[in-house]
Each structure stands twice: as C-alpha cells, then as structure tokens.
Amino acid sequence: MGKADADGPGLPDLPPEWGRVVIPDNLAALADEAEQVRRELRAAADHHRRWRPPAKPVIVLVVAVLTTIAGLAAVTWPRNGRTGPSTSTPDPAPALLTGRPLPALDLVDGGQSPVPLRGLLPVVVLLVDGCACPDQVAEAATAAPPGVTVVTVAGARPRAAPAGTQVRTLADPAGGLRAFLHVPASQDGVTALLADRTGRIILIVPKVASITNYHAELSRLAD
Missing domain, CATH: 3.40.30.10 (Glutaredoxin)
Incomplete structure (x- = not known):
C-alpha cells in the first residue's frame, strides 16, 4: 500500500503540474512500469541501429553508375542535323x-x-x-x-x-x-x-x- 508523500516532510518541493506523487511501500509494485520503460528503450535502440547513413563507397558507386548512364545517353541519343549520309575518304x-x-x-x-x-x-x-x-x-x-x-x-x-x-x-x-x-x-x-x-x-x-x-x-x- 503506498502513501502520498508529496506533502510529507523531508521531500523537496516538486512542480505542482506533477500532481500527487505516491511512493509505494513495496518496490515490486513498480516492476510493470520498469518493464514498460525497458521495452520502450530497447525499441528506440533497435530503431537507431536499423537506420544508418549509407557508407561512402556506396554513394561513390551510385554516382559512378548514374554518370555512366548519362554518358551513354548523350552518345546514343539522336541528334538533329546529323542524319545525312556519311562520307569516307577513298584509299589512296x-x-x-x-x-x-x-x-x-x-x-x-x-x-x-x-x-x-x-x-x-x-x-x-x-x-x-x-x-x-x-x-x-x-x-x-x-x-x-x-x-x-x-x-x-x-x-x-x-x-x-x-x-x-x-x-x-x-x-x-x-x-x-x-x-x-x-x-x-x-x-x-x-x-x-x-x-x-x-x-x-x-x-x-x-x-x-x-x-x-x-x-x-x-x-x-x-x-
């Protein structure tokens, strides 16, 4: 059985918006709250581990692939003004x-x-x-x-x-x-x-x- 200690002697003044603070007689009563806090902390830690910024070599590889594709497109893309027959120099x-x-x-x-x-x-x-x-x-x-x-x-x-x-x-x-x-x-x-x-x-x-x-x-x- 807990008792209200917000107004009890020996405790520092607590912010009024916290309301009435009850300290249980048996600390086992806090087990459920402690387990809930641990689950939330583990979930936050897992989320942080799963999200990592891409490594630098991966960024370099992506940039290289995009550059190569752009170069091939520039070479093979049809251009106006170059549709006439090609000329070659005869062998002398x-x-x-x-x-x-x-x-x-x-x-x-x-x-x-x-x-x-x-x-x-x-x-x-x-x-x-x-x-x-x-x-x-x-x-x-x-x-x-x-x-x-x-x-x-x-x-x-x-x-x-x-x-x-x-x-x-x-x-x-x-x-x-x-x-x-x-x-x-x-x-x-x-x-x-x-x-x-x-x-x-x-x-x-x-x-x-x-x-x-x-x-x-x-x-x-x-x-």
Whole structure:
C-alpha cells in the first residue's frame, strides 16, 4: 500500500503540474512500469541501429553508375542535323601504285596449276571475286586490242568466261593480288588493273562502272 508523500516532510518541493506523487511501500509494485520503460528503450535502440547513413563507397558507386548512364545517353541519343549520309575518304593506294611494276604473283588455273601473272603481259586484269559481272568482262574482251590478254581473277576457283570471248580465267586463293591493290571487293562491279608489256601498272580502277572508265588506256596498252 503506498502513501502520498508529496506533502510529507523531508521531500523537496516538486512542480505542482506533477500532481500527487505516491511512493509505494513495496518496490515490486513498480516492476510493470520498469518493464514498460525497458521495452520502450530497447525499441528506440533497435530503431537507431536499423537506420544508418549509407557508407561512402556506396554513394561513390551510385554516382559512378548514374554518370555512366548519362554518358551513354548523350552518345546514343539522336541528334538533329546529323542524319545525312556519311562520307569516307577513298584509299589512296590504287593511285600510288600507278607506274609501279606488277607484283610477281602466281595465280592458278582450273587445274590448280600455277600461272605467273607477269607472264601474261600486256594484260588487263579484272578481279571478279566480288562480282562475276559478265557484261563488264565481255566489254573488256571486245575492246581489248590484239596482243592484250584479258584475264579474270576470282577467289578460290576461276569463274566461267562469258560465251564467245577469249578471256583467260584464273583464281587467286591466297588473295595476294587483292591485298596488293588495297581495294575491297565489290558486288556492284569488277576491279580493273592494266599493265603494259614491261610490267608497269598503267591504271587501276577500284570499281568499274563501264568500259569508259579505262577504254582509252586499254586501247594504247599494246603500244
């Protein structure tokens, strides 16, 4: 049984808003209140432990990821004024090869027998590894003056010559001639190489559109 001691002797003056303070005779009567206080303190401590500010490395990682995404978006995002066709500078190698000697390469015929390229001079070589282009080959055979050899060079195996022509058909399995010219194969036209009887390269046409691209040089090739 507790007793009111707010007005009892020996106690300091307490704030009036606290009301009447009762001190129990048995301290066990405070067990429930003490347990409630402990539960509240534990709950507050758990909440404090669960909430922790993010570590610095995590912040740095997040910033790095966001920066990377922003950079990719800037690169890949469509931009106005850049929708026109791109232009590329042609390889200057064909022009630089003009006047140089024809390389001493061996091609192969249909039986895989070697055929020296320099043994065909004067010659117009049509590389048909990208396009058979029989019409362009037939035009070259018709326009070639007497004494000039017209040769087609394919990849692994020789291509058939157009009917009614005297075209020599060879192959270059190793790709040595194409590599020497530094000209990629095209599906739209043949590559033409003209060399005179001394083996000097007269002209290289990377992609022939018509016989007019080299007709003048071809007509003088046997001189």
